[in-house]
Each structure stands twice: as C-alpha cells, then as structure tokens.
Amino acid sequence: MEKWPSWFKASVSKTDIWENCIEGSNPSFSGRVNMIKEILAVYPGSFDPPTNGHLDIVSRASCLFPKMIVAITENMSKKHIFSLDKRIDLFRKITKNLDNVKVMSFSGLLVNYLEKINSFVLIRGLRALSDFEYEFQMALMNRKLNKKIETIFLMTDQDYMFISSNMIKEIAILGGNIADFVPDCVEKELKKYVVGLSQETYAK
Numbered sequence: 570m571e572k573w574p575s576w577f578k579a580s581v582s583k584t585d586i587w588e589n590c591i592e593g594s595n596p597s598f599s600g601r602v603n604m605i606k607e608i609l610a611v612y613p614g615s616f617d618p619p620t621n622g623h624l625d626i627v628s629r630a631s632c633l634f635p636k637m638i639v640a641i642t643e644n645m646s647k648k649h650i651f652s653l654d655k656r657i658d659l660f661r662k663i664t665k666n667l668d669n670v671k672v673m674s675f676s677g678l679l680v681n682y683l684e685k686i687n688s689f690v691l692i693r694g695l696r697a698l699s700d701f702e703y704e705f706q707m708a709l710m711n712r713k714l715n716k717k718i719e720t721i722f723l724m725t726d727q728d729y730m731f732i733s734s735n736m737i738k739e740i741a742i743l744g745g746n747i748a749d750f751v752p753d754c755v756e757k758e759l760k761k762y763v764v765g766l767s768q769e770t771y772a773k
C-alpha cells in the first residue's frame with residue numbers, strides 16, 4: 570500500500586460532489602468554484618519519456634486544480650524503453666517545483682485506480698486532430714466503465730504541438746538533437762540509453 574500525505578486524504582468524497590453538483594439541481598457558479606477547490610485531478614500516461622509538452626500540461630493543470638497526481642503505468646500497446654521506475658524518477662525530477670503534484674505508478678484499469686484514490690477527474694493533453702480519435706475513444710470508454718469520470722483536455726501550447734515521446738526516441742536514437750524538446754534530465758537519460766544501445770550493437 571502506498572503511503573499518502575495527509576493533504577491527499579483530505580480529498581472530498583466524489584459521491585458528495587456527484588449528488589450536489591451533477592445529479593442535484595443546477596449548481597451555482599460559486600458552488601462549482603468551491604468544488605474545484607477540492608478536486609484531486611489525475612494526469613495519466615506512459616510518459617516514455619516525459620517531454621516538455623507533458624511538463625507544460627502538468628504545470629498548467631496544477632494551476633487549475635489544488636492537488637494532482639501524475640499516474641504512470643505501462644501502456645500495453647507500446648514498447649517502452651525506460652522502466653516504470655525510471656519514468657517515475659524522471660517525472661518526479663521535472664515536477665519537483667510543483668508543490669501540489671505527486672508522481673505515482675498504477676497498474677490495471679485506470680478507472681479502478683481513480684476509484685481507489687477517490688478521484689474522478691482525468692487530465693489529458695491534446696496536440697492536434699490526430700490525437701482526437703484516440704483520446705475521444707479513451708475518454709468515452711473510461712466514462713462507460715465509470716460514469717462519474719470526467720476527462721478534461723488541455724490544448725497543448727503551440728510550441729509543443731509537434732512533440733511526441735515516440736518521435737523524441739527516434740530522433741535520439743538516430744543521433745539528432747533533442748535538447749529543445751525534453752527537460753535536461755530526460756535528455757541525459759536518453760543519451761545514456763543510446764550509448765547503451767550502440768554498445769549492445771557493437772558487442773554482437
């Protein structure tokens with residue numbers, strides 16, 4: 570069992586929010602503002618590796634919500650180059666200045682994890698139209714699995730629109746410069762990974 574700091578336990582019961590706000594009569598604006606003050610938002614992903622685009626989303630979301638968890642997991646449809654521990658470590662490093670952000674891992678269904686930590690708000694970043702279908706499907710599926718879950722999309726900053734973890738990995742492996750796309754600690758880790766790869770190739 571992971572140990573939670575006391576401020577995480579203070580998260581309001583989602584049943585209360587659901588009954589008061591969504592299923593009840595129209596909430597007043599101030600009701601909504603108060604509700605936002607209590608929300609624990611979750612930014613899930615595989616983050617292999619975390620990029621400046623991810624950092625931009627989590628930074629902006631951390632200004633909107635009082636508490637946030639970056640929830641890192643294995644994406645079954647992707648082949649990761651960094652271990653879960655390494656991805657957590659990198660994300661912790663790059664968010665160390667965001668006091669209300671905690672980086673955790675989860676396994677299994679995301680909706681079950683949300684239930685466990687008493688959250689019902691998911692944050693996802695949207696870069697371009699190409700993201701939309703995947704994100705739309707995932708948001709609808711999560712809502713189908715648990716109708717209380719809301720996914721909130723933040724549009725990427727235009728500086729990061731073209732950045733994706735996959736592309737960063739490819740550029741790094743092929744010797745390109747990735748300094749503008751990832752935080753320094755991620756760049757360093759990717760360089761180490763590439764050196765390891767070429768040593769493996771020569772050893773064969």
Ligand code: PNS
Nearest residue numbers: 613614615616644677678679707710711
């Ligand atoms: O950064 P990614 O790889 O696009 O994130 C996708 C992720 C990890 C959020 C998604 O694959 C996920 O939620 N995985 C956990 C298992 C799950 O709940 N699958 C059903 C999603 S509808």
